[in-house]
Amino acid sequence: MPDATLEKIPLFAQLPAERRHQLAGVCSQIDVETGATLIQEGDFGYSMFAIVDGTAEVTQDGRHVRRLAPGDVFGEIAVLSGGRRTATVVATTPMTLIAVLNRDVWRLERDAPDVGASLRKTIADCITS
Numbered sequence: 001m002p003d004a005t006l007e008k009i010p011l012f013a014q015l016p017a018e019r020r021h022q023l024a025g026v027c028s029q030i031d032v033e034t035g036a037t038l039i040q041e042g043d044f045g046y047s048m049f050a051i052v053d054g055t056a057e058v059t060q061d062g063r064h065v066r067r068l069a070p071g072d073v074f075g076e077i078a079v080l081s082g083g084r085r086t087a088t089v090v091a092t093t094p095m096t097l098i099a100v101l102n103r104d105v106w107r108l109e110r111d112a113p114d115v116g117a118s119l120r121k122t123i124a125d126c127i128t129s
Contacts, residue, residue, distance in 0.1 A: 001027045005098065009050040011073045012098075019118050026104035030097050038074075038089040038097070045078025045085050047101045054095030060087045067092070078102060080120065 001024045006012040012020055029052070032038065038049065038056060050073045058065040058074070065087060068074060074089050082102055105119060 001025075001029055001098065005029070005052060008052065008071065009073065009098065010071055011050065011076075015118055019114070022108065022112055023100075023119060026100065026108060028099045028101075030099055032091050032095045032097065034091055034093055036091045036095075038091060038095075039085050039087070041085050041088040043085045045075055045081075045083060046103075047099050048073060048075040048078055049100075050098040052096040052098060054091060054093040054097075056089050056091050056095065058087050058089050 006015075006020050006024055006027065012023065015023065032054075039045070041060060051068055051070050053070055056068040056074075058068060068089065074087075075085070077083065077086065108119065109117065
């Protein structure tokens with residue numbers, strides 16, 4: 001994945017260029033159609049996503065919570081905790097997403113501990129702010 005794609009996502013843009021480059025090596029870009037359920041509330045979380053293009057709706061217990069747009073990140077709690085999904089996210093338009101799997105974050109932490117630690121800190125800072 002090109003580093004320039006990651007620079008468009010505020011969460012990843014906060015990483016130093018070298019760390020962003022290493023992260024780009026473990027990211028996948030995926031395209032989804034309108035109506036696709038991207039994550040399901042209650043399911044085990046194994047990845048996080050960043051929106052490059054398109055929009056999605058977030059619901060909890062069947063109620064609208066918010067709308068996601070380019071630059072937004074969702075599923076990030078799964079990267080930190082590996083727990084269950086706290087909401088459902090459904091594509092409201094065709095979308096292009098960046099996916100980061102837990103195992104890739106764990107591999108980064110093993111192979112490049114400073115990159116993995118930096119990503120986790122950045123995610124944690126975004127969740128708490």
